[in-house]
Amino acid sequence: MIQPLLIKGGRIIDPSQGIDHSGNILIKDGTIAWLLRDEGQETCLPEHCLVLDAHRLVVCPGFIDLHCHLREPGFEEKETIATGTEAAARGGFTTVCCMPNTNPPIDNKAVVDYVKDKARKRGIIRVLPIGCISKGRRGEELAEMGELAQAGVVAYSDDSDPVRDSRLMRHALEYSRNFGLPIIDHCEDTTLTEDGVMNEGWVATRLGLRGMPTIAEEIMVARDIALAELTKGRLHIAHVSTRGSVELIRRAKEKGVAITAEVTPHHLTLTEERVMGNEAAPQPLSLLSYDTNAKVKPPLRTRREIEALILGLKEGVIDAIATDHAPHTEVDKRCEFGLAAFGISGLETALGALMGLVHSGELDLPLLISKLTIEPARIIGKEIGTLRMGAPGDVTIFDPEAEWVVDPKAFASKGKNTPLAGRILKGRVMATVCGGKIVFQDKHLRLEKSHDIKERVRE
Numbered sequence: 060m061i062q063p064l065l066i067k068g069g070r071i072i073d074p075s076q077g078i079d080h081s082g083n084i085l086i087k088d089g090t091i092a093w094l095l096r097d098e099g100q101e102t103c104l105p106e107h108c109l110v111l112d113a114h115r116l117v118v119c120p121g122f123i124d125l126h127c128h129l130r131e132p133g134f135e136e137k138e139t140i141a142t143g144t145e146a147a148a149r150g151g152f153t154t155v156c157c158m159p160n161t162n163p164p165i166d167n168k169a170v171v172d173y174v175k176d177k178a179r180k181r182g183i184i185r186v187l188p189i190g191c192i193s194k195g196r197r198g199e200e201l202a203e204m205g206e207l208a209q210a211g212v213v214a215y216s217d218d219s220d221p222v223r224d225s226r227l228m229r230h231a232l233e234y235s236r237n238f239g240l241p242i243i244d245h246c247e248d249t250t251l252t253e254d255g256v257m258n259e260g261w262v263a264t265r266l267g268l269r270g271m272p273t274i275a276e277e278i279m280v281a282r283d284i285a286l287a288e289l290t291k292g293r294l295h296i297a298h299v300s301t302r303g304s305v306e307l308i309r310r311a312k313e314k315g316v317a318i319t320a321e322v323t324p325h326h327l328t329l330t331e332e333r334v335m336g337n338e339a340a341p342q343p344l345s346l347l348s349y350d351t352n353a354k355v356k357p358p359l360r361t362r363r364e365i366e367a368l369i370l371g372l373k374e375g376v377i378d379a380i381a382t383d384h385a386p387h388t389e390v391d392k393r394c395e396f397g398l399a400a401f402g403i404s405g406l407e408t409a410l411g412a413l414m415g416l417v418h419s420g421e422l423d424l425p426l427l428i429s430k431l432t433i434e435p436a437r438i439i440g441k442e443i444g445t446l447r448m449g450a451p452g453d454v455t456i457f458d459p460e461a462e463w464v465v466d467p468k469a470f471a472s473k474g475k476n477t478p479l480a481g482r483i484l485k486g487r488v489m490a491t492v493c494g495g496k497i498v499f500q501d502k503h504l505r506l507e508k509s510h511d512i513k514e515r516v517r518e
């Protein structure tokens with residue numbers, strides 16, 4: 060039995076109910092029992108509950124990550140379900156959807172069962188597997204989509220690879236309608252990105268590296284939209300990174316195509332200059348250097364693309380923020396740029412990085428929270444991402460003003476591959492509660508028993 064938990068005195072922001080006020084929340088039997096506006100009086104304390112003091116902190120529904128790589132089974136040297144879910148809890152996430160580019164890939168019931176079983180035994184938050192679109196992720200024939208749906212996948216994707224074959228994509232969109240699940244595509248025309256390792260532009264030219272043009276993404280987004288319109292299937296575009304993609308998605312939504320989209324914290328906050336090292340202090344020409352931790356697919360782009368992505372979020376063209384947490388080993392990254400693996404370890408820095416956009420006035424806080432909670436919940440059709448009475452007791456508590464220095468060595472994730480090492484971020488997760496259980500708690504957070512508080516008041 061989990062002890063009831065009272066979260067007291069925080070700024071409660073729940074975009075699913077349009078709530079933004081101070082108050083108290085009681086979680087009992089793993090679900091939200093009540094949420095009350097704090098009118099200044101002392102809340103009457105229920106007997107035998109834990110009390111978490113959230114004054115000056117933001118209290119919101121637990122974050123949901125639509126897109127992360129937990130690497131298990133098959134790549135346990137990069138991450139496991141145990142380390143990945145611990146990293147997620149530290150980042151404020153209570154649900155993560157894990158991508159199927161594992162070994163074996165999640166393309167049949169046995170692998171879905173394996174992931175779910177591991178998550179139950181070793182995971183500390185909710186893990187929802189995504190199944191493959193194609194058998195073995197080979198892009199040749201459809202995976203057993205019905206079997207995967209029955210086994211409990213929440214979407215289909217061949218992520219890290221696009222679905223190159225248009226006929227296969229058409230059939231995937233058609234067939235997925237039977238199960239009401241979205242097809243998530245990694246949009247990349249590989250004939251245009253072949254051998255590319257970063258954004259096509261002046262930095263690639265200066266470093267002598269092969270570029271990946273924005274059009275490579277946009278061509279696939281346009282094709283997928285055309286197929287979604289034809290088939291009436293549900294399409295979700297992963298990690299949108301270009302202005303042109305935002306425009307295509309905007310027009311598709313206006314036409315009524317069943318399309319949603321996500322953007323990552325790194326595409327919203329970092330530019331291609333980061334590949335050269337610290338963007339705040341670029342190297343002089345004589346000291347050309349690079350940082351493989353900034354090598355990611357799609358690549359970090361330009362300020363112009365970032366502005367369009369932020370506007371896309373604000374206008375509802377982009378529905379959700381997803382981390383694309385892609386942990387890699389040191390060996391995968393400590394090598395020449397062309398040989399390094401693509402990917403950024405993002406679960407533990409997501410909130411801090413995104414809060415930078417709130418502090419600079421580019422995004423407002425309730426909007427940011429909606430993109431991490433109710434919006435991703437809608438995409439996967441789950442009754443989470445809300446603090447409504449009776450919903451699962453998933454809550455994230457963070458200090459919007461706390462500054463901290465990113466130290467990858469201190470990550471719970473095995474993936475230390477972050478381009479933010481040494482950066483000061485403002486915004487820090489203080490506690491994460493999943494199904495009423497505290498799965499992460501900062502050492503500075505005060506947690507007391509209601510009984511002890513009552514005794515103290517009596518004295």
Ligand code: DOR
Pocket residue numbers: 128160218219220245354355356357385386401402403
């Ligand atoms: O940078 C990336 N890394 N992009 C992807 O699409 C896949 C991911 C990975 O699995 O490492």
